[in-house]
Ligand SMILES: Nc1nc2c(ncn2[C@@H]2O[C@H](COP(=O)(O)OP(=O)(O)OP(=O)(O)O)[C@@H](O)[C@H]2O)c(=O)[nH]1
C-alpha cells in the first residue's frame with residue numbers, strides 16, 4: 355500500500371499501525387513530500403522498526419498525483435503484483451482493506467467506494483458532500499463512465515493495470531489524478547469494481563483540499579469530456 359503524506363505527523367503512526375495489524379502480509383510505503391511538521395522523520399522511525407515499512411522522501415510538495423506516480427514507480431521496480439492507495443488521515447479504514455482484496459480476483463482495479471449501496475461518509479459537512487457528489491456526477495456525465503466514486507482514493511491496482519495505462523503521460527496532480535487513472539483503466543477495456551467502504555472524515559491534521567485542486571479537476575474533466583464527445587462524433591460520421 356502506498357500512503358502519501360503531507361503534514362500527517364499526528365496520524366501516520368496510528369494509521370500505519372492499524373494497517374500492519376489488520377493486514378500483516380501487506381507492505382507499506384510512505385511517500386512524504388518533505389512535510390514541515392516532521393512526518394518524514396516519524397516515517398523513518400517506523401521503517402527502522404519494521405521491515406515491511408519503507409519511506410520515499412521527496413523534496414517538496416508536488417501534489418497527490420505526483421507522489422503516487424513516484425510510489426508506483428518504486429513499487430513496480432520492486433516487483434509487487436498488487437499496488438494500492440490509501441490516505442494517511444484515517445478516512446480509509448485499514449480494517450476494510452480485506453473487502454478490496456476480496457474483490458481483486460475479478461478486477462483490474464478495485465475502488466473502495468462511498469457511493470455504492472452499503473458505502474457511506476461519516477462526519478462530512480453537507481457542502482463537502484455536495485462537492486464530492488456533484489464532482490462524481492459531472493465525471494459520469496462528461497466521461498460517460500459508470501463508476502459511482504471515481505474520485506475515491508482507496509484502491510488496489512493489479513501490476514498489469516498500472517503497466518497498461520501509460521503512467522508516464524499522466525499530468526494530473528490533484529485529486530483528479532484518481533479520476534484520470536480510473537478513466538484510463540476503463541479506456542483500455544479493463545475491469546473496474548467498486549466495493550462499499552465507510553469513509554470517515556479526518557479528526558486530526560488539516561485537509562489539503564483547495565480551490566486550486568477543485569479547479570484543476572473541473573478543467574481536466576471538461577477537457578477529457580469534450581475530446582470524448584469529439585471522438586464519438588467522428589466515429590458516428592465514419593459510420594454514416
Ligand atoms: N506526498 C503528498 N501527499 C499528499 C499531498 N497532498 C495530499 N497528500 C496526502 O494525501 C492524502 C489525502 O489528502 P487529504 O488532505 O486528506 O485530502 P482530503 O481527504 O480530500 O481532505 P480531508 O477531507 O480534509 O481529509 C493524505 O494522506 C495527505 O497527507 C501532496 O502534495 N504530497
Ligand SMILES: [Mg+2]
Pocket residue numbers: 441443445556
Ligand atoms: Mg482526507
